[in-house]
Amino acid sequence: MNYRRVQPVSAAGPSQGARAPLGGSAAAPAASVGAHSFGKVAVLMGGHSAEREVSLMSGSGVLKALQAKGVDAHAFDPAERDLSELKRKGFKRCFIALHGRFGEDGTVQGALEMLGIPYTGSGVMASSMSIDKVMTKRVWLSEGLPTPRYRLLHRGLYTHEQVRTIPDDLGLPLIVKPAREGSSIGVAKVQGYSEMAQAVEQAAALDADVLCEQFVSGDEVTCPVLGTGDSARALPVIRIVAPEGNYDYQNKYFTDDTKYLVPSGLPEGEEQVIQDIVLKAYRVLGCRGWGRLDVMIDGATRQPSLLEINTSPGMTGHSLVPMSARAAGISYEDLCYQLLASAALDQEQGVRKK
Numbered sequence: 539m540n541y542r543r544v545q546p547v548s549a550a551g552p553s554q555g556a557r558a559p560l561g562g563s564a565a566a567p568a569a570s571v572g573a574h575s576f577g578k579v580a581v582l583m584g585g586h587s588a589e590r591e592v593s594l595m596s597g598s599g600v601l602k603a604l605q606a607k608g609v610d611a612h613a614f615d616p617a618e619r620d621l622s623e624l625k626r627k628g629f630k631r632c633f634i635a636l637h638g639r640f641g642e643d644g645t646v647q648g649a650l651e652m653l654g655i656p657y658t659g660s661g662v663m664a665s666s667m668s669i670d671k672v673m674t675k676r677v678w679l680s681e682g683l684p685t686p687r688y689r690l691l692h693r694g695l696y697t698h699e700q701v702r703t704i705p706d707d708l709g710l711p712l713i714v715k716p717a718r719e720g721s722s723i724g725v726a727k728v729q730g731y732s733e734m735a736q737a738v739e740q741a742a743a744l745d746a747d748v749l750c751e752q753f754v755s756g757d758e759v760t761c762p763v764l765g766t767g768d769s770a771r772a773l774p775v776i777r778i779v780a781p782e783g784n785y786d787y788q789n790k791y792f793t794d795d796t797k798y799l800v801p802s803g804l805p806e807g808e809e810q811v812i813q814d815i816v817l818k819a820y821r822v823l824g825c826r827g828w829g830r831l832d833v834m835i836d837g838a839t840r841q842p843s844l845l846e847i848n849t850s851p852g853m854t855g856h857s858l859v860p861m862s863a864r865a866a867g868i869s870y871e872d873l874c875y876q877l878l879a880s881a882a883l884d885q886e887q888g889v890r891k892k
């Protein structure tokens with residue numbers, strides 16, 4: 539095991555401003571000062587998950603942005619190369635642009651901890667909790683944070699009777715989804731009892747844990763958070779208006795009909811409430827660096843409910859975190875640079891949960 543000491547970020551060059559993510563473009567240090575002190579940087583992209591294609595798009599955007607900032611950045615696909623090569627090839631820092639399993643779930647983070655190479659985003663525990671929608675909900679519920687009611691089914695263990703009674707408990711329509719997937723993969727909106735079995739089967743094919751969740755009818759929003767602990771801040775809320783309210787894989791990546799509104803158009807007080815909730819939801823999971831939380835707002839009561847947190851969100855030029863950051867005055871390149879500047883290791887941080 540190699541627990542090499544790593545230079546804290548502030549000593550490595552980038553100014554404190556680079557760690558204050560809401561500082562806007564003024565916060566980004568000149569490329570010639572900070573960029574070289576990062577040393578050789580790997581942008582981890584691709585990988586083995588179902589979201590490989592999206593990750594390749596995120597990674598190439600990040601790579602280009604970092605290179606434009608003068609960073610000695612290189613693409614690295616863990617599906618094609620062994621992570622141990624990072625050390626042998628002299629990489630000093632990683633930007634994780636992987637999504638889903640083996641990227642966003644604490645496994646790559648654990649490997650980088652062992653290698654002693656600082657990486658962007660959340661550490662091992664926060665990543666592995668956050669990838670699991672059920673574990674995440676348990677933490678949020680124990681902290682009094684709002685999230686839709688749910689029932690959990692385990693592949694191979696649930697009975698026909700159990701499946702049949704779920705709509706009695708959660709009402710219809712309801713949502714069935716795998717506990718650890720992303721990009722709306724395997725998510726089904728169940729309208730009637732007869733659709734339950736197929737929806738559960740489809741989710742169970744992707745994950746042993748199947749989450750059945752109360753459907754929240756109303757506005758869908760997403761809100762990024764940048765930073766760590768006390769310095770973490772919520773960025774502007776984005777309201778998502780998908781065709782027929784159906785924000786599935788197709789409507790996420792392949793149609794032009796989904797509208798992303800920032801400013802969100804929500805009443806100011808409501809936007810503030812959502813920002814407060816997502817910030818707390820982020821902190822109680824011990825997240826660091828960045829994240830993006832998906833939230834539904836009940837159309838009748840206007841109560842927000844947290845759906846999930848993404849600890850390695852999409853980073854293509856069209857992705858939601860860059861879109862919200864732009865609205866806060868942070869360019870895509872500055873965002874990439876600031877995230878890289880905040881790269882860290884669990885072992886040097888001692889993440890404090892708020």
Ligand SMILES: Nc1ncnc2c1ncn2[C@@H]1O[C@H](COP(=O)(O)OP(=O)(O)O)[C@@H](O)[C@H]1O
Pocket residue numbers: 686713715719720721722723725751752753754755758783784785786832834845846
């Ligand atoms: N409980 C719910 N009520 C209403 N819509 C939901 C609910 N859960 C998920 N959805 C819809 O499905 C989409 C994907 O679900 P989400 O929990 O964010 O998983 P992921 O994005 O990881 O696939 C959401 O963006 C939302 O449109």
Ligand SMILES: [Mg+2]
Pocket residue numbers: 721722832846
């Ligand atoms: Mg989501």
